[in-house]
Each structure stands twice: as structure tokens, then as C-alpha cells.
Amino acid sequence: DKFLLRMFSSTLWRNRCNLNAAVAQESGFQQVLAGIVDRLLSLAYFYDRNSQFQESDTANKISQAKVMIHSHYMTISPEEVAAKLCLSYSSFRKTFKEYTGFSPARFINEVRMSKAKELLTNTTMSIKEVAYNVGYNNHDYFFTAFRHMTGQTPAEYRNATQVAKL
Numbered sequence: 001d002k003f004l005l006r007m008f009s010s011t012l013w014r015n016r017c018n019l020n021a022a023v024a025q026e027s028g029f030q031q032v033l034a035g036i037v038d039r040l041l042s043l044a045y046f047y048d049r050n051s052q053f054q055e056s057d058t059a060n061k062i063s064q065a066k067v068m069i070h071s072h073y074m075t076i077s078p079e080e081v082a083a084k085l086c087l088s089y090s091s092f093r094k095t096f097k098e099y100t101g102f103s104p105a106r107f108i109n110e111v112r113m114s115k116a117k118e119l120l121t122n123t124t125m126s127i128k129e130v131a132y133n134v135g136y137n138n139h140d141y142f143f144t145a146f147r148h149m150t151g152q153t154p155a156e157y158r159n160a161t162q163v164a165k166l
Contacts, residue, residue, distance in 0.1 A: 031160060065096060068084060070111060078104035078105050113134075115133075116131075117161070121157075127158075131143075
């Protein structure tokens with residue numbers, strides 16, 4: 001399908017510097033490739049799961065929810081998203097999970113971790129500052145959640161990705 005091909009091409013184009021580092025087998029290239037492959041598989045899964053929702057009210061509501069989450073990931077809860085969309089939380093949660101493959105709470109955590117990875121890679125903020133900047137009030141909980149989701153501590157992730165950038 002042309003839509004899927006455009007999505008893959010767009011992802012590969014955005015990650016061309018990372019791909020060049022991987023081809024040259026620079027430090028950290030395996031993590032870079034794993035991230036790109038993960039993103040491409042996520043796109044394929046998303047497209048497959050959502051082909052039935054094309055141009056529907058459900059797709060529109062889920063898109064609105066994702067925009068709200070990306071805009072307010074630091075403070076928003078899944079219940080607040082459901083309320084703003086005038087849906088019951090249980091029906092919102094069920095539909096969101098069917099559509100995205102993630103529960104709303106997991107999606108919010110994924111967005112937070114994505115932003116945390118970006119801050120760890122591209123800034124010199126302390127890990128405590130990164131935790132607070134992505135919506136975690138307890139930096140110890142952030143440390144635990146980050147390690148659970150990535151398999152690395154925030155410091156290990158920072159070291160691996162900043163070395164890969166050099």
C-alpha cells in the first residue's frame with residue numbers, strides 16, 4: 001500500500017543520520033538499529049490495526065486523544081482525556097487499546113519516556129531534572145520506570161546515546 005510505503009520512507013529519511021552511524025558500525029549502532037526497526041514494526045502494526053477505522057468518528061476521537069496526550073503528557077491522566085472527549089473511561093480505554101495496542105496510561109508513559117530519552121540524549125540536564133520535566137514527581141520512580149521500559153538506567157542510556165552521537 002502506498003500509505004504504508006510513505007510512512008516507512010518517511011521514518012527511514014528522518015533516521016538517515018542514525019542509519020549512517022549504524023552502517024559505519026559506530027558505537028551504539030545496535031541500539032540505533034533496534035530503535036528504527038521497532039519504529040517501523042510499530043508503524044506496520046498501527047496501519048494493520050487501524051485500517052478498519054479509516055475515516056470514522058472513532059479514528060477522530062483517538063487522534064484527538066493522542067494530540068491531547070502529546071500536548072499535556074506531563075500532567076494529563078487517561079480519565080481526563082476521556083472526560084474531554086465526552087466518553088466514559090471504560091469505553092475510551094477499550095477503544096484506545098484496540099486502536100493503538102496500548103492502554104491510555106501506557107501510551108502516556110511511552111510519550112513521557114520518549115521525551116525523557118530525547119532530553120537525556122540532547123541536553124546536559126541532570127537525571128532528576130529530566131524526571132521532573134517529563135512529569136515524574138519522584139525521580140526514584142522515574143529511574144525504576146525508565147529501567148523497566150528500556151532495560152537501562154537513565155545514566156546508562158545517556159552514556160550510550162551521547163557516545164553514539166560523537
